[in-house]
Amino acid sequence: MNQLQQTPEAGPEGSTQMHRVLGLPNLVLFGMVYMVPLTIFSTYGIVTEITGGRLPVAYTITLLAMLFTARSYGLMSKAFPVGGSAYVYTQRSFGANLGFMAGWALLLDYLFLPMINYLLLGIYLNEFFPAVPPWAFMLAGMLLVTILNVIGIVSVARTNIVIIGFQFLFIILFIGFSIAYLRGQGSVDLMAPLRGTGEVSGFAPLAAGAAILCLSFLGFDSITTFAEEARNPKRDLPRAILLTTLICGLLFIALAYVSHLVYPSHQFENADSASIQVVFTAGGQFLSIFFTAGFICGAMGSALVSQASVSRILFSMGRDGVLPNRVFGYLHPRFKTPTFAIIIVSIISLTSLFASLEMVSAMISFGALVAFSAVNLAVIKYFFLAHRQRGTAAAFNYLVLPLIGLVLTIWLWTSLSALSLVIGIIWIVIGLAYLAYVTGGFRRSAPMLDLAE
Secondary structure, eight states: OOGGGOOOOSSOSGGGOOOOOBOHHHHHHHHHHHHOGGGGGGSHHHHHHHHTSOHHHHHHHHHHHHHHHHHHHHHHHHHOOSTTTHHHHHHHHHOHHHHHHHHHHHHHHHHHHHHHHHHHHHHHHHHHOTTSOHHHHHHHHHHHHHHHHHHOHHHHHHHHHHHHHHHHHHHHHHHHHHHHHHHTTSOOOTTHHHHOOSSSOSHHHHHHHHHHHGGGGTTGGGGGGGGGGBSSHHHHHHHHHHHHHHHHHHHHHHHHHHHHHHSOOSOOSOGGGHHHHHHHHHHHHHHHHHHHHHHHHHHHHHHHHHHHHHHHHHHHHHHHTSSOHHHHTOOOTTTOSOHHHHHHHHHHHGGGGTOOHHHHHHHHHHHHHHHHHHHHHHHIIIIIIISOOOSHHHHIIIIIHHHHHHHHHHHHHTTOOHHHHHHHHHHHHHHHHHHHHHTTTTTSOOOOOOTTO
């Protein structure tokens, strides 16, 4: 058997063994719920203005860029089919200390994604029920998400089916209403969404728009955090990662294309709420209300999956001993879920009651791009350098393709705001200080679980 396929499966037996109940369809659903199919409408107006109405083309560029990093995640998840995502992959490729720092940066993405969803939940529901303050909806959402996560991964998977089903129902209705609307408009220029309005041209605006759209793809990596609850992680994780990226990417392109046919302009009264103009044009007040309900449903689903994901990263770090094991490395004896980690994430999410969308978005962007960079580098280090996979095919798979993914990720760094960089650097400094404490001033390596146990 090939040496690279002999990596032992999930950690020690007994109290640290989770229930392996997730198949390929469930893993794909987790990724899609995390990414939220309707997320296209959150940046629709902004990127349409930047690209001059060429949003489908910008999404195509983004999808091609993300596939390289998604492939790197798939390779590493096959080599190390355990929870922990970029934390474990970097740890096993570059050592415990760098692994901890990758995991620490990744926490920015995973810890604060539930917060942004709770913020959206409060904002949108308050629009429908202005007598109820946003914080009340946010607290109710946190409580429901926490309970479902503690009960177990099966309850989360079942809820995901309902959430993704509701969003697909809206998508079907939107496309149906859009076709009916376009039929009443006479001739339709089918190339307009690809050509744009003509007022903005060149590749540079498309590249700028594609960089923003990368935020729509955050979530395919979350699938790797459920490795220890997958029935066949070595086979299903790589497939689920690529399928999720492709399905959501193609869905984003299709929705962007249809939306521009319905509303063939890149001028909006308010770019932040441009999607409401598009949806109202296609289906009136009924479809607008259905869209809001679907968006709320998507926010709840993303909060549910993101809390499940980050609790498993914290569990991996606690099981290693780099975080307090008795707290973060604890599994509920009946539900086999990292209960304390789930509750701690909920407590941290309470800060969303006082945070702004801009600040939380900045944190998420920085953490995600650090993880993307680390995983692309891990493929090169683990396969090409450490295991000396040679030959033309190996060099292409384990050096050239991950290098392309790395270069594209570095390109995305250039789109980060100053706020993102400042918050990210502060977070990294805090992580370094904690690592120095754990390692006695870097005189020893951070603790690391023996996967052969």
